[in-house]
Amino acid sequence: MKQLAVDEFAIRVDYEIRPPILERPTPINSTWLLCGEDDLGNEYTSAGGAFGLSPDSEFTEGVHSLQPTRHQKATYIEVGFNGPDDPDETPRHFIKVPLR
Numbered sequence: 001m002k003q004l005a006v007d008e009f010a011i012r013v014d015y016e017i018r019p020p021i022l023e024r025p026t027p028i029n030s031t032w033l034l035c036g037e038d039d040l041g042n043e044y045t046s047a048g049g050a051f052g053l054s055p056d057s058e059f060t061e062g063v064h065s066l067q068p069t070r071h072q073k074a075t076y077i078e079v080g081f082n083g084p085d086d087p088d089e090t091p092r093h094f095i096k097v098p099l100r
Contacts, residue, residue, distance in 0.1 A: 001013055001014070001015050001079070001095055001097075002014040002015055002016055002061075004077075004079070004097045004099075006069065006070050006099065007069075008069060009065075009067075009069065010047050010065035010066060010067050010068075010069060011036065011044060011065065011066040011067070011069065011070055011077065012063050012064070012065050012066075013034060013049075013063065013064045013065075013066070013079060014061075014062075014063050015061070015062055015063070015064070016054075016059045016060065016061050017051075017059060017060040017061075017062075018058070018059045018060075019059070020053055020054070020057060020058065020059050020060045021051070021053075021060045022053075032064075032081050032082065033046045033081075033082040034046050034064050034066055034079060034080065034081060034082075035066070035079075035080045035082065035091060036066050036077045036078060036079045036080060037077070037078050037080075038070065038071060038074035038075075038076065038077045038078075038099070039074055039075050039076050039077075040071055040073060040074050042070075042071045042074065044066040044067060044068065044070075044077065045066065045067060046064070046065075046066065047065040047066060047067040048064070048065060049062055049063050049064035049065055050062055050063060051063075066079070070099055074099050075098065075099055075100055076096055076097060076098050076099055077096075077097055077099055078094045078095070078096050078097075079094065079095045079097060080093070080094050081093040081094075081095075
């Protein structure tokens, strides 16, 4: 994860994948789904995203969104990553990210 940004529409997770994804995979076998929960117990769900090859072809770069927008009093969000083969299971990885 490169950066987490918040705007009026969503929480946006900017990321890089190294080595790059050179062939565009089908969504069913490659899509990592994101979810989140803040320190107040508010839950955030995947709202889609996009990715592509960097200009120098050294890595894949992308953005994935979570909704709703963050609660104003939340101080951090734990972003969870679900693998493509278990989208309804407990996330495999969590990253705790400060929101202030």
